[in-house]
Amino acid sequence: MGVLLVATAVLYLWDLSASGWGNAFYAAASQAGGVSWKAWFFGSSDAANLITVDKTPAALWVSGLSVRIFGLSSWSVLAPQALIGVASVGLLYASVRRTAGTAAGLLAGATLALTPVAVLMFRFDNPDALLVLLLTGSAYATLRAVEKGQTRWLVLAGTLVGSGFLTKMLQAFLVLPALALVWLLVAPVGIGKRLRALAPATVALVVSAGWWVLVVELWPAADRPFIGGSQNNSVLELIFGYNGFGRLTGDEVGSVGGGQAGAGATGSWGETGLTRLFGSEFAGQGAWLLPTALLLTVALLWWTRRAVRTDGLRAAAIVWGGWLVVTWLTFSLMAGIFHPYYLVALAPAIGALVGIGAVVLWRDRAGLAARITMAGLVAVTAGWAFVLLRRTPQWQPWLAWTVLAVGAVAALGLVGVHRAPRVLAIGVATAAVVAGLAGPAGYSAATAATPHTGAIPTAGPEGAGLRGPGGGGFGRAQFGSRQPGGGQFAGSQVARRQRPPGAGTGGFPGSGGAGGFGGAMSLLSSPTPGPAVVTALQQDGSSYRWAAAAVGSDTAAGYQLATQLPVMALGGFNGTDPAPTLAEFQQLVVQKQVHWFVGGTGPGGTSSGGSDDARQIAQWVATTFTATTVDGITLYDLSAVS
Numbered sequence: 001m002g003v004l005l006v007a008t009a010v011l012y013l014w015d016l017s018a019s020g021w022g023n024a025f026y027a028a029a030s031q032a033g034g035v036s037w038k039a040w041f042f043g044s045s046d047a048a049n050l051i052t053v054d055k056t057p058a059a060l061w062v063s064g065l066s067v068r069i070f071g072l073s074s075w076s077v078l079a080p081q082a083l084i085g086v087a088s089v090g091l092l093y094a095s096v097r098r099t100a101g102t103a104a105g106l107l108a109g110a111t112l113a114l115t116p117v118a119v120l121m122f123r124f125d126n127p128d129a130l131l132v133l134l135l136t137g138s139a140y141a142t143l144r145a146v147e148k149g150q151t152r153w154l155v156l157a158g159t160l161v162g163s164g165f166l167t168k169m170l171q172a173f174l175v176l177p178a179l180a181l182v183w184l185l186v187a188p189v190g191i192g193k194r195l196r197a198l199a200p201a202t203v204a205l206v207v208s209a210g211w212w213v214l215v216v217e218l219w220p221a222a223d224r225p226f227i228g229g230s231q232n233n234s235v236l237e238l239i240f241g242y243n244g245f246g247r248l249t250g251d252e253v254g255s256v257g258g259g260q261a262g263a264g265a266t267g268s269w270g271e272t273g274l275t276r277l278f279g280s281e282f283a284g285q286g287a288w289l290l291p292t293a294l295l296l297t298v299a300l301l302w303w304t305r306r307a308v309r310t311d312g313l314r315a316a317a318i319v320w321g322g323w324l325v326v327t328w329l330t331f332s333l334m335a336g337i338f339h340p341y342y343l344v345a346l347a348p349a350i351g352a353l354v355g356i357g358a359v360v361l362w363r364d365r366a367g368l369a370a371r372i373t374m375a376g377l378v379a380v381t382a383g384w385a386f387v388l389l390r391r392t393p394q395w396q397p398w399l400a401w402t403v404l405a406v407g408a409v410a411a412l413g414l415v416g417v418h419r420a421p422r423v424l425a426i427g428v429a430t431a432a433v434v435a436g437l438a439g440p441a442g443y444s445a446a447t448a449a450t451p452h453t454g455a456i457p458t459a460g461p462e463g464a465g466l467r468g469p470g471g472g473g474f475g476r477a478q479f480g481s482r483q484p485g486g487g488q489f490a491g492s493q494v495a496r497r498q499r500p501p502g503a504g505t506g507g508f509p510g511s512g513g514a515g516g517f518g519g520a521m522s523l524l525s526s527p528t529p530g531p532a533v534v535t536a537l538q539q540d541g542s543s544y545r546w547a548a549a550a551v552g553s554d555t556a557a558g559y560q561l562a563t564q565l566p567v568m569a570l571g572g573f574n575g576t577d578p579a580p581t582l583a584e585f586q587q588l589v590v591q592k593q594v595h596w597f598v599g600g601t602g603p604g605g606t607s608s609g610g611s612d613d614a615r616q617i618a619q620w621v622a623t624t625f626t627a628t629t630v631d632g633i634t635l636y637d638l639s640a641v642s
Contacts, residue, residue, distance in 0.1 A: 001093055004106055008089045008113040011448055012082035012122045017074040018451040021561055022125040024526035025455060025573065026060065027077045028557035029053050030125070031564065033064025034072060040064040042216070044225045045553050048545045048566035051579045053553070054229030054238065056212065058166040059127035072564060081129040085122025088133045089113045092348050095140040098147075099316040100356045107433070108355025115347040116443040116459035117286040117340070123448065124457055127167050128344050134164040135175050136348045139319050142179045146315045149189035151197040158201040162208025169243050171345065172209075174330055178322025185318065188310040213239070226579035228553070228572040229254070231610060233579070250335035254576035254610030269338040276332040277343065284388050284464045286343030286350075288440040290328070292381045293350040296357030297321030299373055303360060316356055324349035340458050354436070362429065366418050375414040378432045382407020385439035395461040399442050407435035454525050455554060526558035530631035534562050537596055541565040549585070549638075550598035551575045551614045559598060568594060570617055576610030585617045589638045597621045599634030 021027035025045075029052075033040030036047040043057025044050070053060065062080050070076040089109045097105030112118055121128045138160040145153035157179055164172030180198070187194050216224065216235045230237040231253055238244075246252035250269075270281060277287050300317035307314055327345055331338065357377075364370040382403055389400035413420070413428035420428065443460040450461075458464065529537070537559060541547035549568035550556045556569035570585070571577050580588065588594050600618060625636040 001090070001102075001106070001109075004093065004109050004113070005086055005090055008109075009082070009086050011113065011119060011444070012085045013079065014448060016078050016082060016123060019078065019123065020074050020451070020453055021526075021557075022074075022078055022123075022453060023455060023457075024453070024557040024561060025554050026053065026063070026125045026127070028553070028560045028567075029057075029060050030063035030067050030077050031072050031561060032566070033057075033060055034067030039225075040068075042225050045228065045556065045569045045572070046546070046560060046566040048568070049225040050546070050568050051226040051553075051572050051577065052228045054243065054573045055127055056166045056169055056235075056239075058163060059125075059130040059168075062130060063125060072561075077125050078123065081125055082122055084129045084133050085113075085118065088122075088129075088136050088348065091133065091136050091140055092351055095136070095143060096316075096352050096355045098143065099312055100359045104355040104359035106355070107358055108351040110437065111289060111351035111354050111440075112347050114437055114441045114444045115286050115288070115344070115350070116284065116440055116447050116464075117344045118347045119444040119447045120285075120452060120457055120459040121341055121344045124341075124452060126341065126457075128341060131164050131167045131172060132344055132348060134160045134167060135172060135323075135345070138164070138175060138179060139323065139348070139352075142182060143312075143315060143319060146182055146186050146188075146310075147312065149187045149193065149197075151200060154183060154197055154201040155204045158203075158205035159208045162205045162210075165209035166212055169239050170247075174327045174345070175323045177326055178319050181322060182315050182318040186310055186315040226572075226577065228577055228579070229574075231578060247336035247338075248330075248334050252336050254574055255337060269336065272333055272335055274329075274332050277328065280391055281458075282340050282343060284391065284443060284460045285340045285458065286346055288385060288388060288443075289350050289354055289381065289436060290324075290346065291384055292377055292436070293324055293353040293357075294328075295377060295380070296353045297324065299377075300353070300357055300360065303364075313356070313360065316352070320349045320352040320356070324353065339456050341456070358432075365414075371415055371418060374417075374432070375411040378407055378414060378435055379411040382411070382435040385435070389439055389442075392461050392463050394463070395446070396442060399438065403435055403438050406431050406438070410435050526554045526561075527633075529559055529562045529633065532631045533559075533633050533635070536630050536635065537563045537567075538565065541595065544595040544639075545588075545593040546595070548596040548598055548635075549594050549617075551600050551618055555598065555600065571611065571614030574610065575614045576612075578611035578613050580617075581611075581613045582616045582620060585613075586620070589641050592639055592641075594638050597625070597636040597638055599627065599636065 029039070029043055029045050032044050032047040036044070036049065038044070039047050039049055040061065041057070042049065043052045043055065043060045045053055062084070063077050066076045066080045089112050092112050093105040093109035095105075096108040118132070121132070138157045141153045141157035141160060144150070145157060161172055161176060161179070183197070184194055187197075213235055216227070221233055226233050227235045227238055229242045242252050242254060246255075270276060270279065277283060277290060297317060297320075300313065300321070304311050304314035304317065324346060327349070331342060331346075358374075361370045361374045365374070385407070386400050386404040389396075389403065410428055410431035414432065417425050417428050443464065446461040447459040537547050541563060542565070545566065546568040547563055547565035548556075548559055549570055550559060551570045552575040553569040553573045556567040560567040570580070572579060585594075597618075599622070621636050621638070625638060625640060628635050628637065
């Protein structure tokens with residue numbers, strides 16, 4: 001285990017600072033939380049507490065504390081995510097080891113560690129890293145509860161899921177059906193106690209998930225930041241609307257880009273349907289072993305069909321298989337915002353099923369059914385890896401054919417492995433593991449070797465995260481999520497190189513004037529302000545509540561991280577939240593609480609409703625104040641108001 005964890009730490013921490021701030025949107029909130037406890041508690045985008053990020057803040061509590069302790073740097077923002085990744089691998093190992101032994105635990109941990117999207121997220125500052133750790137912990141606690149029917153472990157599982165809710169809201173609840181089902185079916189106590197034990201576990205879930213929500217709802221709205229992502233300054237609206245059922249239906253008020261009409265439709269977030277995760281944009285991120293894991297779920301349930309009700313192997317199959325199936329179906333059919341990096345939520349379940357299933361079948365290799373099953377699964381795994389590797393034919397073309405050849409040899413060897421000498425049998429098993437992990441390991445190495453910035457990062461080599469024909473939506477380069485050789489703010493450089501003809505010459509939308517070049521590309525990349533701009537914003541910056549204001553959180557984040565002063569994110573993440581309104585902003589200007597305005601009206605793409613106040617503010621500033629160009633960036637001095 002020690003070797004696995006050390007290797008994982010090296011993979012996740014090596015040259016970590018090359019990605020700079022990672023997702024500047026969250027990095028700016030971490031900076032704010034490192035300065036202001038109020039911003040830390042609410043998850044505010046800036047230390048002056050205008051508006052929160054559009055998520056619950058548990059992940060920001062971790063990075064905010066890191067910034068407060070170690071100061072603002074790329075490492076203080078990103079290193080906690082890498083350590084969370086190492087902890088996730090260790091926890092998955094511990095859970096699977098209890099079920100199927102050390103070899104199964106090591107294989108499960110290695111599978112998680114080498115999943116490309118896991119490498120990406122554990123080297124990035126999105127909330128998904130903490131969510132993976134908490135949900136893996138909830139599965140571990142549930143399986144411990146099932147072993148001896150201990151309610152306290154079930155309560156811990158509920159608490160961890162609730163904490164996951166405070167990390168990424170309703171997505172955390174996708175594991176609940178599997179956890180509840182395994183307790184009710186497998187726990188070695190009477191049905192009465194099984195039902196009664198759900199009560200304290202449910203209370204723990206509700207309390208751990210709801211205490212922060214209750215505090216925010218009871219806190220006077222005038223004395224807290226606006227809830228980003230909502231239209232009515234309500235965290236309940238955010239939970240059940242924009243970040244809740246809206247993700248399923250596509251009805252997400254205020255989102256930029258819009259969703260699609262229903263299953264099978266093609267829109268901004270890709271085609272829905274059961275094959276969605278096997279498409280060109282998603283599969284290379286985290287679906288390398290998804291077919292294998294789904295088949296192993298069926299195989300494990302069949303293998304344990306005659307076992308006693310309390311069988312631990314069946315319990316593990318229900319937990320990890322249920323987690324996998326429910327999450328896979330949800331991701332496949334949801335019509336709202338869906339990004340490739342979401343697939344990291346599948347990685348622990350896939351790793352566990354691969355580790356447990358492979359070892360169980362190997363131990364039963366004297367039986368023809370086990371050998372045929374193993375051979376078939378290795379063939380499927382290698383064949384699918386070949387397909388995925390050939391989707392990036394310009395990258396290491398030898399690897400696809402090597403995986404296919406090794407997989408074929410391993411599959412044939414598994415048919416007669418029961419008669420093979422020990423050394424040869426070990427060789428066959430090793431070949432099977434190599435056939436399954438070589439592809440994702442290669443993509444993971446490419447991921448770790450490449451800086452990633454922006455709001456929608458993707459794993460793997462260049463081109464691996466692009467959507468195929470008919471996929472619609474946005475490609476990797478459009479958002480600047482990968483930038484070979486990039487530095488701290490690499491994403492903004494991509495945005496600059498790819499802006500449409502006639503766009504402004506500065507960092508974000510419309511830096512050449514009020515009109516802006518708009519679009520989601522500019523919305524989702526942060527600018528890199530030059531020294532002259534930073535100096536201008538910092539001059540007398542501490543005399544104002546906000547050193548500057550800009551449309552959209554990612555835009556504001558670039559300037560905030562460069563100056564380490566509060567920068568007002570007008571309209572929140574999408575620029576479509578009514579915070580502040582035009583009248584409120586005008587009042588703040590009159591009160592001289594905002595010094596500068598960074599030119600631009602925000603995204604020009606399709607918006608699913610939402611407020612237009614941010615655009616109105618930008619237009620009012622452009623017609624009221626005199627523009628000054630600094631390093632190609634258009635600034636307006638709001639202190640000149642009469």
